[in-house]
Amino acid sequence: MTELIRLSAAALAQKLASREISAVEATQAHLDRIAHVDGGDDGVHAFLHVNTDEALAVAAGVDKARANSEELHALAGVPIAVKDLIVTKGQPTTAGSKILEGWHSPYDATVIRRLRAAGMPILGKTNLDEFAMGSSTEHSAYGPTRNPWDLDRIPGGSGGGSAAAVAAFEAPLALGTDTGGSIRQPGAVTGTVGVKPTYGGVSRYGAIAMASSLDQIGPVSRTVLDSALLHEVIGGHDPNDSTSLTDPLGALVEAARLGNVEGMRIGVIKELQGEGYQAGVLTRFQESLELLRGAGAEIVEVSCPNFEYALGAYYLIMPSEASSNLAKYDGVRFGLRVVPDGAPTIERVMGATRAAGFGDEVKRRIILGTYALSAGYYAAYYGSAQKVRTLIQRDFDNAFKQADVLISPTAPTTAFKLGEKLNDPLAMYLNDVATIPANMAGVPGLSLPGGLADEDGLPVGIQLLAPARQDARLYRVGAVLESLLEASWGGPLLDRAPALRPDVLGSNGAADRVETSTAGGTN
Amino acid sequence: MAEINREDVAHLARLAHIDMSAEELDRMTGELAVIVDSIKRVSEVAGDDIPTTSHPIPLSNVYREDVVGETLTNEEALSGAPDNADGRFKVPAILDGE
Secondary structure, X not given: OHHHHHOOHHHHHHHHHOOOOOHHHHHHHHHHHHHHHOOOOOOOOOEEEEOHHHHHHHHHHHHHHHHOOOOOOOOOOOOEEEEOOEOOOOOEOOOOXXXXXXXXXXXXXXXXXXXHHHOOOEXXXXXXXXXXXOOOOOOOOOOOOOEOOEOOEOOOOOOHHHHHHHHOXXXXXXXXXXXXXXXXXXXXXXXXXXXEOOOOOEOOOOEOOOOOOOOOEEEEEOOHHHHHHHHHHHEOOOOOOOOOOOOOOOOHHHHHHHOOOOOOEEEEEOOOOOOOOOHHHHHHHHHHHHHHHHXXXXXXXXXXXXXXXHHHHHHHHHHHHHHHHHHHOOOOOOOXXXXXXXXXXXXXXXXXXXXXXXXXXXXXXXXXXXXXXOOOOOHHHHHHHHHHHHHHHHHHHHHHHHOOEEEEEOOOOOOOEOOOOOOOHHHHHHHHOOOHHHHHHOOOEEEEEEEXXXXXXXXXXXXXXXXXXXXXXXXXXXXXXXXXHHHHHOOXXXXXXXXXXXXXXXXXXXXXXXXXXXXXXXX | OOXXXXXXXXXXXXXXXXXXXXXXXXXXXXXXXXXXXHHOXXXXXXXXXXXXXXXXXXXXXXXXXXXXXXXOOHHHHHOOOOOEEOOEEOOOEOOOOO
């Protein structure tokens, strides 16, 4: 079974189609892996809820359909993990918050409906910073996720659970959401692949909103091709999301299989390197540029002078939208209600409920957003930030006149220690300095592993950015760079990750299962 | 731009319906002051001639056909609420002293 869990989604799909393995076997292997490595004090803790019964039932249904020679989706029977910000019928959805503890959505997100239609068993819901606010998954109300490369380090955030699940071979695929880098930065620090599609390219219906003009659902995987396969399952127009694009997605899988960058112009963003970037990150980044040059790409330098204002503008726009979106958690329609002593009014119930239900980072952002939107400050803060957004878009427009795809490190550093930046919000925010511009402009971005930093032996992420609606270019360039890098390493980067709990692996794994926790209560 | 002080934070917390202890207000004021200070540079480049952007990809109004679609049942809509009665959300008193 160890071999099974290390397969890519594409390879797993092939073995399923050829009936070499069954969907139940594939799903059970991943459930066993979750039971083996996820729980306990030093477990990965990628999952908040494990969806054992439903996942096995869906897998059995796929096996039956295949036995009857029914037509199946290419990924039918390939299991997947889902970030617990995306609502699912039949499982709890917490958003990593106490305010939604035990809450069950009465409907499925559009992306979940599409996974179900494709026959993909959902393994469970993955951990995240509360309401996706954070860069380390330490702001989850249910405890942090640990980085499979070093269990004392952060897996990135907010989607640290999805990235760690994929890196720890607990799932071949996962869904994430990316508001300022929450898919790409966890991908970078866990040595996995993550994609933020063009804004509107994947429906947000059923993704619990943080900042609606920035949020986007996207794929998390171990290979570029696997992300393209998943992107084609979840993407495309949805009338339930009024910001959903009607344009066709483009041939993403084909682009990932094409593998050719000859004559493509790849722009190095001058402002996203240098000061603040770890030496080992920059060394691996330069190597990737050389590999692309060697494959026939033209490497050019582009300047995006307004990117230095992106972080500030983001920390005005995102909290402003979040403060409005989170007003709905009022102790009336969802989850928690805290009733103070006496005969309190609804107003006092709201104040007590939100005080008890929200964590510090969520409170900080709600207060910041309320401040930025308040009379007297609106023009200076929110208005200015919206103008910076225009300037960032203009920077991208100019850069894409000189280059087909842009490239930068995904994150300025490798994974830091758990707790290291928890009491310094500003230091935490700087993790997203290279990923935020894409959200501000709505353009797509992909992060793939670029190797290990010399100083700490931890994964480095390479980010590719393309113009809006040109997601296919990310897969085309990403697949080429991935194959060149893997050739230089002699195999996938994750082959070099330490084995988790090797003492019991392979001998009596099933007997040593550790109970996994379930944030949403029993299901 | 103005500094953010403890009184501001207390007022904002009331507006946002989040009860805060004195200790929490002190800590939050310190943290927010640092954050506000670091982001106020955005106004440096936000000239009068620059249009604002509220949405990354411009779309015109999106409408659907005015026909009954798939909707939640009453039970489904109430299923996540802390309290309900007679098919409605039940809330504590709206006004004091009644």
